[in-house]
Structures are given as structure tokens and as C-alpha cells.
Amino acid sequence: MALSGLEIYKLLPKTNCKKCGFQTCLAFAMQLAKKAVPIDKCPFVAPDVRVILEQASQPAIRLVEIGSGDNKVSVGNETVVFRHEEKFHHPSAIGFLLEDDASDAELNRALDEISKLQFERVGQNIKVDLIALRQKSGKDMFLAALSKIKKVVKLGIVLMPASLDTLKAALEFCGEERPLVYCSDAALLDSFAGVCKERRLPLAFRKPDMNGFSExxxxxxxxxxxxxxxxxxxxSTSERLWQLTQARRSAVKKGERSLGFPTMAIVETGDEYQAMVQAAAYVTKYASIIILRSRKPEYILPLLTLRQNIFTDPQKPLQVEPNVYTVGTAGEKSPVLITTNFSLTYYTVLGEIEASRIPAYLICVDTEGMSVLTAWAAEKFTPERIADTLIRFELGRIVKHKNLIIPGYVAMMSGDLEEKSGWKIFVGPREAAGISSYLKNL
Amino acid sequence: MAEELRSQQMYGLRVHELKLGATREEGGSRSKVFKIGNQAAMPFLFKEGEIPYAPIIAAEVYDVPDDDWPQSLAEDLKGVSKNPVDWAAMMAEDAGADLVCLKLQGIHPDFGDKNSKDAGSLATALLKRVKTPLIILGCGQGDKDNEVLPYVSEVTKGERLLFGCVVQENYKTLTAACIADGHNIIAESPIDVNIAKQLNILISDIGMPQDRIAINPTIGALGYGLEYAYSIMERARSAALSGDKMLAMPFICFVGQEAWRAKEARVSEAESPLWGNARERGVMWEAMTAIAMLQAGADILTMRHPKAIKIVKAAIAELMKR
Structure with missing residues (x-):
């Protein structure tokens, strides 16, 4: 838990010796709280105070990194229980559970399916992150499966070996990558931890309750x-949600360091639908890593979309750059539509124009990422601003007509806008869904 | 024994308990009735406070057929979607919906312009056919709703149904009717905690008891702004449990109507092969929208696809294990 300037001040010598470069210990404490200066600047700080301050500067939940290079996934480092308190920082890593006793054909099919699980949504590439390999047969089978996985997909790896011997051999195989090591056997936990400590690798393990984890x-x-x-x-799902909530809340609200680590939920429920909706619940409530069996795109796309929603920064809606976007092979006679630069609005409108197969220009006004009605209410989507935008983007040079289609929700501004811009205003549909037929009937 | 490591959040207030449906003894004719709300904790955290009732699912039924359905919905509801009474019976009996939500789209001047008598007799016919309470929604056009809904409220008097939606600019007519006829009311606010609270105050001021109001926070579908309502609901519910009575109403979330507008729930597999099976995708789009709303605190979900309803129903049973 971060300390306030005053809390830090109480721990300092309070001699105002100025050796740190500040006039007073209080001024120095304030800078420490902002993490603007290192504690080393004070030559007189007591060793135990130094430890406290160093600890306080650690995040409440540790950041753990899995994989390397392009496959690197970071989890943890969360700071709040509710996303409206700030935001959720690191999206839940989604991974798939494979076992080494699968036949070659099964494994190939699985890897082929998994490698296709990436989608483009509102300008972001959303994809799955991990493959977990669980040992069910001998060491050689495990290594063979691991080798195939590494050849076919570029994702972070979770190793779930059943013996120390297999773990060591698998790690040789992984080289510079940083797999997450999973220990499923309590008797092996200390030896696995020894290996992970030496090689600086993350380790996951299971305990029945918070006390078990903490100890x-x-x-x-x-x-x-x-x-x-x-x-x-x-x-049960509710018990797991309770424990996930406990770990998160104890770490960020109570500063409980022994629970300040990323969490993981392995979903092995047999019913595929129930497994998916359970995973959805864990995306909303605090699982840093979710491991699944199902890999059907029709289920993974909604799950990744939910993750994208929940991990959006509530203070900073996704935006696109204000600009004139060309849809299809638009020319000087093509229709011109205008909307805001809120990503969701832009991509929804864009999708509908594309669906109409009518080439057009779409102008995004800088509304600071607000949607049409919000921006209108906040005076970011006004006749003045739209008129300015038309001039700034030199629409007069792009098309040979002066017809502008505005969203149905702001029909009330058409008169004013016509006057201010000199363009003829056409009121489009209120919902993007109506754009396609609107354009066809133009 | 070491003390158990726990971070428990206790609250001072409960959500109001809302009763849906009245039995013969209570002056209605329902053989199935429900209570919702009255929880003293955030969703499914049973160790922090009592959560006496499970969230319930209302099947969305329309008085006029919708010709803009994606293929999967059109196929799975084929045969019933043209007859609201059969449709409601199928959803309540076979699909396992707890109750029925009748949307009177057909009273809208542009979608059939049906009159009060039409709407009233449909509501009466539904009440005869199903055992559950009803949620009855207007068409969203204020004047027409004010004309038709009070009449429907009157002919269903005493059944303790849930009518909606009233908004800040138009709440008096329908609220007065529901007060007189013993029904509950849905207060709709545009993803805004302050307006939700303000509207609840206005409705209470004209005499509606606080335990007969449900909040419609106006949700977006998965992928289409779901996170806004999600956080508004978490904020409102936290405030309610911490002592704000005027936000301590159960939430109703219109899941089906939103989820099935999403592009991802609609396009065929031929159009988007990488998105997989269209029917399953649509069902999961609706189910996951519902799951997110449950985690944010939803008490009533309205849903459309029979399979999505079954999935979410089973998920609720699992979430209610304590």
C-alpha cells in the first residue's frame, strides 16, 4: 500500500538538515510519496524505515510476466476492486489446457484451432494468450508435445509437469522463454520453487484457502x-468467486502482502456452456489467468469481447483519430457521413456503411471519445465544431457536392448546422443499424 | 489455530424486497409468484450478508412478429413468434423462463398502432395461459404508452405485475395507474446513477412505495458498451448497501433485446467464417451479456433465446450454491 506524504514524514528524522536537497523533511516526504526522489537522498534514515518505505513502494499485487518477446503476457499489478475506482490494468490471460496423452492428430487439430483464435474488434486485435500442457504420461511424451506446441503456436506456455525430472527437461527445452511453471503436487512444491527461484521463473500452485496461500x-x-x-x-463457482474476491480485496484494500499475487482459475467443468459462462464470471471478478478446454471461436470471441469491455479504462474511452475515412472506392460524388470519434461509434457506423457496399466518406469529429448523444450534451458535437471540421479536413476538395448526412439523434441541429456550414444537411437514422438501408435508398 | 485471513465487507442496508405476482388469496390469479431483492451483499458473496433470492429470467415476447431477426432466432422460435400466447407458454413451460416479459411493440404508431383494447385483451389472454407473473412494456413512444398502459394496468388490476418503463420526463401517468392497480413499476435512467436516484425520488413522491420500483439502468450488449452499465450498477448497488435507500431497488436488465442487436450475434458463418457457428455464437453472446449483468447485480434478466435462457438458468443455480 502506498504511503501518503504525511505518513512518510512521521518516519523521517524531522531534523530539516537539508542534506536531501529540500528545505524541510516534510517537503522531502511529499516528493517521496510521489516517487519523485529515492529514499537514498536522506543519509540519516533508519534501516527499518528504509525497509518500510521500500515495501510501501511495491505494488499491492505483484506483476508477473510469462513468456518473452512478442508472446510476453503480464498479469497482476491491479490496484482496485471495482473498475470505476480507477481501472483494471492487465486483462485476464486466456489459455487452453492440453494433455500430453492426446494423439498426434488431436494435438495438431487443437493447435490449428487455437492459432486461429484472434479477432479484430473496434480497432484492437484481441487474442488468446497461453497454452497449458499437463503431463499425464511419460517424460518423452510430454517433451514431444511441448516441442510440437512450440513449433506451431506463438503463445506463452504453462508447464504442468508431474515430476521434477520432467520439469527440468522441459525447461531445457524452453531455453530463453519464461514459461509459467504449475505445480499440481504439494509434495513437489518446494523442489519446483527451488528450480523457479534459480531460473527466475514464475510458479503457480493451489491451496485450499487464503490461509494456505498466505503461509x-x-x-x-x-x-x-x-x-x-x-x-x-x-x-463451486460462488466459492471460487469468493476466494478470488478475497485475494484481490485483501491485497488492495488491506495491504495484505502475502496475498498480493496474480490469481489463476482452471475451468474443467464438463458442460461446455457452463465452462464458458463460468470463465466469463472470472473475467469480471478477478482471475488474472483463466485456463479453459473449449476453443470454439463462437465461444472464445464473446469471452475475449467481454475481457475487452471489462478492461477498458473507464476514464478514457477508446478513440479513433479525428479524420476523413474513405470507405470502399469513394469518389467526388460519394455520400459524406459524419459522426464522433468514439471508437465504438466509429466502428459500428463503419461496419454498416461497408455492409451497404456503397462507397462513402465518414468524418470523425474530435469529440474526445464521446458517443453521439453524450458529445452533443457536452457540447463537443456542435454545429460550430462540425462546420470547423469540414473546413479543417478540406471536404470541399474531396467531394463535389455539399450534402452531409448527420446522425438521427442530433436531427435538432440540422437548421443551425446548415446555416453555419453552408452544407445541405440530411438526417440519417438514429441507430447505425439503419444506415445500410438508408444509403441504399438515398 | 491461526485466525482465518479474511477481508469481509459488511453493509448497513438491504435492497428493497419486490414482490412479483399475486396469488388468488392475495387478490390475483397467479399460481407462481416471485420475490426479488432484499439482499445485504454484493452479488453472490454469501459470506458477507444474506442473499435470500436468486435472480430470475423473464422471456421476451412481442405482440407483433419481428421480421429483422437473425437466422438462429428466427429458426429456434419458428412456429411461436407469430402468436404471443403460444410463444409465452413455450418459454415459460419448455424453455424454463421464470416469467414472461410482454413488449407491446405493436401499439407504436409506426408498428401497427394497436389500441388499448388489443393490448388489454392480449395481456388477459397471456394471464389465462401462463401461471407466472408478467412484465409489461410499452412501445417507448410516450403519448401512446400513456394512453394504452394505464388501461392494461386496470384490466390486470390486483395481479401485482411489473410495468415499464417510466422516464424522468414522463413518469406520472403510468406510475399513478400502477399505484392504483397494485402493480410494480420500472424506472429507466440513461446509464446514470444520479438520474436513477432522482427518478426514484420523483416516483416515490407521488406515492409509489419504494419496494415496488425496479431500476432499468439501460444496458448495452456485450461489445457495445456493456461496461458502462456494468460499472453504473456496481456503483449504485454499493451506494445502496452503504445506506442510500433511493438507490436500493432491484435491477432489471433487458439482455435479449440488446444482445441480439449486436453484429456478432447476427452475421452468418458464411459471412464471417472465423467467428464460428452463428447459432451458438448468438446464444453465447446473449448468455455472456447476462452473466456480466448478474455479476454487476442484476435481479431480473429479460432474455430471448430458449437455449441461452437454459444456460443462464443453470449458471444461476451454480452461482447460488453456498
């Missing part, structure tokens, strides 16, 4: 190992 992570951190992921056990 274990305290032991590990004392030994200097803290790249930890808490795998919350598969009880």
Missing part, C-alpha cells in the same frame, strides 16, 4: 522467491 507465500518470499501465481481451486 506458503510468506515462506517463499522469506527465501527470496516471489514470482508467484495463486491457483484458486475448483469448488
Amino acid at each position: 506458503q507465500t510468506k515462506r517463499f518470499t522469506q527465501q527470496g522467491f516471489s514470482d508467484i501465481v495463486l491457483d484458486i481451486a475448483q469448488n
